[in-house]
Amino acid sequence: xxxxxxxxxxxxxxxxxxxxxxxxxxxxxxxxxxxxxxxxxxxxxxxxxxxxxxxxxxxxxxxxxxxxxxxxxxxxxxxxxxxxxxxxxxxxxxxxxxxxxxxxxxxxxxxxxxxxxxxxxxxxxxxxxxxxxxxxxxxxxxxxxxxxxxxxxxxxxxxxxxxxxxxxxxxxxxxxxxxxxxxxxxxxxxxxxxxxxxxxxxxxxxxxx
Amino acid sequence: xxxxxxxxxxxxxxxxxxxxxxxxxxxxxxxxxxxxxxxxxxxxxxxxxxxxxxxxxxxxxxxxxxxxxxxxxxxxxxxxxxxxxxxxxxxxxxxxxxxxxxxxxxxxxxxxxxxxxxxxxxxxxxxxxxxxxxxxxxxxxxxxxxxxxxxxxxxxxxxxxxxxxxxxxxxxxxxxxxxxxxxxxxxxxxxxxxxxxxxxxxxxxxxxx
Numbered sequence: 001x002x003x004x005x006x007x008x009x010x011x012x013x014x015x016x017x018x019x020x021x022x023x024x025x026x027x028x029x030x031x032x033x034x035x036x037x038x039x040x041x042x043x044x045x046x047x048x049x050x051x052x053x054x055x056x057x058x059x060x061x062x063x064x065x066x067x068x069x070x071x072x073x074x075x076x077x078x079x080x081x082x083x084x085x086x087x088x089x090x091x092x093x094x095x096x097x098x099x100x101x102x103x104x105x106x107x108x109x110x111x112x113x114x115x116x117x118x119x120x121x122x123x124x125x126x127x128x129x130x131x132x133x134x135x136x137x138x139x140x141x142x143x144x145x146x147x148x149x150x151x152x153x154x155x156x157x158x159x160x161x162x163x164x165x166x167x168x169x170x171x172x173x174x175x176x177x178x179x180x181x182x183x184x185x186x187x188x189x190x191x192x193x194x195x196x197x198x199x200x201x202x203x204x205x206x207x208x209x
Numbered sequence: 210x211x212x213x214x215x216x217x218x219x220x221x222x223x224x225x226x227x228x229x230x231x232x233x234x235x236x237x238x239x240x241x242x243x244x245x246x247x248x249x250x251x252x253x254x255x256x257x258x259x260x261x262x263x264x265x266x267x268x269x270x271x272x273x274x275x276x277x278x279x280x281x282x283x284x285x286x287x288x289x290x291x292x293x294x295x296x297x298x299x300x301x302x303x304x305x306x307x308x309x310x311x312x313x314x315x316x317x318x319x320x321x322x323x324x325x326x327x328x329x330x331x332x333x334x335x336x337x338x339x340x341x342x343x344x345x346x347x348x349x350x351x352x353x354x355x356x357x358x359x360x361x362x363x364x365x366x367x368x369x370x371x372x373x374x375x376x377x378x379x380x381x382x383x384x385x386x387x388x389x390x391x392x393x394x395x396x397x398x399x400x401x402x403x404x405x406x407x408x409x410x411x412x413x414x415x416x417x418x
Contacts, residue, residue, distance in 0.1 A: 003360075008352070037353055037356050037359075038356065038359065038360065049356065049360065050353075051352065051353060051356060052350070052351040052352040052353065054351040055350050055351050055352065055353075058348060058349070058350060058362075059356075059360065059362065062325075062348070062362050064360040064361060064362040065360075116271075139267060139271070140267070141260075141261070141264050141267060142261040142263040142264050143217070143260065143261035143264065144246055144259075144260060144261070144264075147246055147247065147258065147260060147268075150246075150247065151212075151247065151258065151268065151273040151274075152273060153267075153268065153271050153273040
């Protein structure tokens with residue numbers, strides 16, 4: 001049976017709406033009382049897994065899910081071996097470099113060599129500064145990255161920015177955009193190539209909307 | 210001013226109680242309406258940072274916090290350069306290998322060579338299987354690790370077990386314990402050695418209880 005991995009968090013509601021338009025009802029995942037992480041749609045056509053956004057590419061790469069919906073930011077950071085089928089046109093945000101507004105840095109290349117940059121997106125941050133040929137130390141954090149510059153631990157952060165509210169509240173400003181991100185439909189490469197589970201039919205139904 | 214990093218989540222309440230016994234009131238962090246991640250105690254004696262458990266060793270290692278409270282599991286996984294001062298005697302849990310109860314595996318060494326083990330604690334899992342000389346593939350997951358064996362992606366998981374309720378609910382059983390864990394008081398090595406901020410006085414007050 002076709003299995004699709006859906007991401008917890010900001011993209012879940014729109015992901016479930018998209019599935020609904022393709023005839024698959026996984027709205028049980030939106031009910032607060034739900035504790036199940038694996039459900040079948042009421043018509044028994046397909047299964048869905050509810051996992052952390054970062055885990056979507058893992059389940060798709062290992063073939064436990066044939067399709068997945070996940071932000072481009074996660075795909076870029078994890079560099080998982082999945083087929084990127086389509087930009088789904090929701091969940092827009094951007095990966096940015098931000099610094100305290102009181103600092104004198106106005107672009108990434110203003111940062112001091114051997115400065116410290118805190119980020120949840122270590123690979124994206126490394127790639128950005130490597131391309132600039134600027135040797136900075138990337139410190140991996142798991143949450144509240146804005147505390148890095150506030151406490152003085154880091155000169156800058158690389159983080160996902162949506163409305164910019166968190167940055168403003170913490171006295172930070174964006175000085176560079178690494179890339180823009182939105183939700184993507186991804187597939188297991190082998191399943192996609194062999195068209196198992198009538199994958200291409202499902203993909204058409206999901207992305208035609 | 211002395212700064213202490215406190216972990217969000219399961220250890221927060223007991224950590225704040227311990228600080229209170231040492232004369233430092235950070236109970237504001239327990240109020241649901243609180244959005245501040247950095248506060249001063251009302252007497253102005255010390256500051257506290259509220260961060261993810263995994264980030265506590267980072268802030269302590271880089272010296273933005275002089276003390277920190279964090280689970281031994283995180284210290285072992287991150288191998289951060291911090292001084293482990295004392296076992297604080299709360300937050301008991303264990304790092305275990307678990308498999309589906311229906312499987313035939315009853316110890317780690319029963320697992321097949323080149324089998325797959327899912328874990329949030331990649332380094333701990335690697336070390337365990339390396340010591341057994343059993344080549345398994347460790348797949349990093351960020352949440353709901355129990356889905357690994359349920360979906361058939363992995364033969365086993367390495368995860369933190371407290372009451373065992375999550376394992377039971379998902380038809381998994383523990384087959385090996387890697388180590389036991391509890392909350393630790395950690396310090397920045399240099400601050401501790403130089404006894405800046407009267408660190409040893411504070412440590413005595415915190416651990417005497």
